[in-house]
Amino acid sequence: MTASLTSDAPLATGGTAGSVAPITAAAAAPDVEIIGVTKRFGSVTAVDAMDLSIARGTFYSLLGPSGCGKTTTLRMIAGFEQPTEGEILLSGQPIAGVPPYQRNVNTVFQHYALFPHMNVAQNVGYGLRQRKVGKADEERRVTEALGLVRLAGYAKRRTWEMSGGQQQRVALARALVNRPTVLLLDEPLGALDLKLRKEMQLELKALQREVGITFVYVTHDQEEALTMSDVIVVMRDGQIQQQGNPTDLYERPVNRFVADFIGTSNALKGRISAVDEATRRAVVETDGGLRLSGTITDPAARPAVDSQVTIAIRPEHLDVQPARSSDALGESTDGVDGGGSGWATIQGRINQGTYLGDQTEYRIQTDQAGELVVRRQNQLGASTSQGMGPGDPVTVRWHEEANLVLVG
Ligand SMILES: Nc1ncnc2c1ncn2[C@@H]1O[C@H](COP(=O)(O)OP(=O)(O)O)[C@@H](O)[C@H]1O
Ligand SMILES: [Mg+2]
Known part of the structure; x- marks a missing residue:
C-alpha cells in the first residue's frame, strides 16, 4: 500500500504503456x-x-x-x-x-x-x-x-x-x-x-x-x-x-593517406604476387627485392595479382641492433627469412639518430628498403648508443604482423 502513495510510477494496470514506446524509439x-x-x-x-x-x-x-x-x-x-x-x-x-x-x-x-x-x-x-x-x-x-x-x-x-x-x-x-x-x-x-x-x-x-x-x-x-x-x-x-576508433585507424589504416596522416610510417612500394582472399593476406615483391607477407587493411579492397601496392610499417614495429660481424658478411643476400618464421632481417647503416627522451629515432639507409625510420624505446641504465652512431652497420628486423598492405 505504501508504494502507491510514495511512487508516481504508473500502475501496472494503467494505460500508459503506449506512451513508453516512442521514447524508446527516440533513444535508439x-x-x-x-x-x-x-x-x-x-x-x-x-x-x-x-x-x-x-x-x-x-x-x-x-x-x-x-x-x-x-x-x-x-x-x-x-x-x-x-x-x-x-x-x-x-x-x-x-x-x-x-x-x-x-x-x-x-x-x-x-x-x-x-x-x-x-x-x-x-x-x-x-x-x-x-x-x-x-x-x-x-x-x-x-x-x-x-x-x-x-x-x-x-x-x-x-x-x-x-x-x-x-x-x-x-x-x-x-x-x-x-x-x-x-x-x-x-x-x-x-x-x-x-x-x-x-x-x-x-x-x-x-x-x-x-x-x-x-x-x-x-x-x-x-x-x-x-x-x-x-x-x-x-x-x-x-x-x-x-x-x-583510434586503434583501428592507427593499426589498420585503409590507404596511404590515412597511414601518413595518422602517425608516421615507412612505405615500401611493390607488386602483389599472391593473395589469399580468406585470410586477407597478400605476398608482395617490393621494388627493393624483398618478398613480404602482410595484411590487406581495406576490407573493401579486392586487389588482383600484379596490383601495385604499398607496404606500410610503423617505426616502432622495426627493431634495430648493431650488426654482428657475421651479419655484415651476408649483406648481399635478400635478407628475408625463408624458413617461415615470419621475420624479415635486412642490413643497413645509420644515417642519423635523434634522442627523444623516452625513445630514440634512427634513420637507417638500406639497399632493399631505402631509408627506414625506426623508433626504439630507451631503457633505464642500458647504454643504447653503443655501435649505433652515424655510419655504423646495423641489422633491422621486423615481424610480418607489422606489414600493412595498402591498396589505395
Ligand atoms: N562560404 C564559403 N564560400 C566559398 N567556399 C567555401 C566557403 N566555406 C568553405 N569553403 C571552401 O570549402 C572547402 C572546405 O572548407 P572548410 O569546411 O572550411 O574546411 P576545413 O574546416 O576542413 O579547413 C574549402 O575549399 C573552402 O575554401
Ligand atoms: Mg575549419
Whole structure:
C-alpha cells in the first residue's frame, strides 16, 4: 500500500504503456545522421556525398587537413549552412528548414566571442535569458555549468581578466548551460599553447564522459584526435577516407593517406604476387627485392595479382641492433627469412639518430628498403648508443604482423 502513495510510477494496470514506446524509439536513434550530403560553394565541392552516423554519447572527431570540409560539415549540423544535396537528421528528425537556434545543438569555436561587458556568470547565462528561463533557475544552472568546467567561484570575474584557457572554459560553460543534445567544437583548443592544449584535451574528454553529451569535435591534429576520441572520421577533399576508433585507424589504416596522416610510417612500394582472399593476406615483391607477407587493411579492397601496392610499417614495429660481424658478411643476400618464421632481417647503416627522451629515432639507409625510420624505446641504465652512431652497420628486423598492405 505504501508504494502507491510514495511512487508516481504508473500502475501496472494503467494505460500508459503506449506512451513508453516512442521514447524508446527516440533513444535508439543516433544523435546525428548525415545521409548523402554534398555541399558546393560555386565550383568548390566542400563536402562530397558524405554518410555518417553518430551514436548518443560519443566523442566523435572529424579529422583532416585544412580545407577538407570539416567546418562546413559542422556548420550544416548547426544549421548555419544548408546541404546542396542530401539530408541531416538530429535525434532521428529531419532538420532541413529548422533554424540554428531551434536545433538542440551548440557550437564552441576556436575564437570564442565572449561578451566583454558581461561578467563570467552573465556570459554563461546569456542563452538562458534569451530563452526566458527564471532567475533562480538561471543561477542554479550557471553555477552547475561553471562547476563542470572547473570555474566554480569565478562567476563575478570579468572575462578580460582571465587567461586564454579560462576564457575557453567560459565559452564551454556557455555552450553546455542550455543542455544541448550535441555539442559541436571547431578546433576549440587551436589558440592555446601546447602544454595548455594537452591539459585541456584530457579535461574535455573527462567533461564529455561526465555530462554524457555527444561531442562532434573538429581538428586537423591527429594526436589530439587520438587522445580524445571514441570514433574518428578521417576526411580528405570532402570525402570520408576511414572511420573507426583510434586503434583501428592507427593499426589498420585503409590507404596511404590515412597511414601518413595518422602517425608516421615507412612505405615500401611493390607488386602483389599472391593473395589469399580468406585470410586477407597478400605476398608482395617490393621494388627493393624483398618478398613480404602482410595484411590487406581495406576490407573493401579486392586487389588482383600484379596490383601495385604499398607496404606500410610503423617505426616502432622495426627493431634495430648493431650488426654482428657475421651479419655484415651476408649483406648481399635478400635478407628475408625463408624458413617461415615470419621475420624479415635486412642490413643497413645509420644515417642519423635523434634522442627523444623516452625513445630514440634512427634513420637507417638500406639497399632493399631505402631509408627506414625506426623508433626504439630507451631503457633505464642500458647504454643504447653503443655501435649505433652515424655510419655504423646495423641489422633491422621486423615481424610480418607489422606489414600493412595498402591498396589505395
Ligand atoms: N562560404 C564559403 N564560400 C566559398 N567556399 C567555401 C566557403 N566555406 C568553405 N569553403 C571552401 O570549402 C572547402 C572546405 O572548407 P572548410 O569546411 O572550411 O574546411 P576545413 O574546416 O576542413 O579547413 C574549402 O575549399 C573552402 O575554401
Ligand atoms: Mg575549419
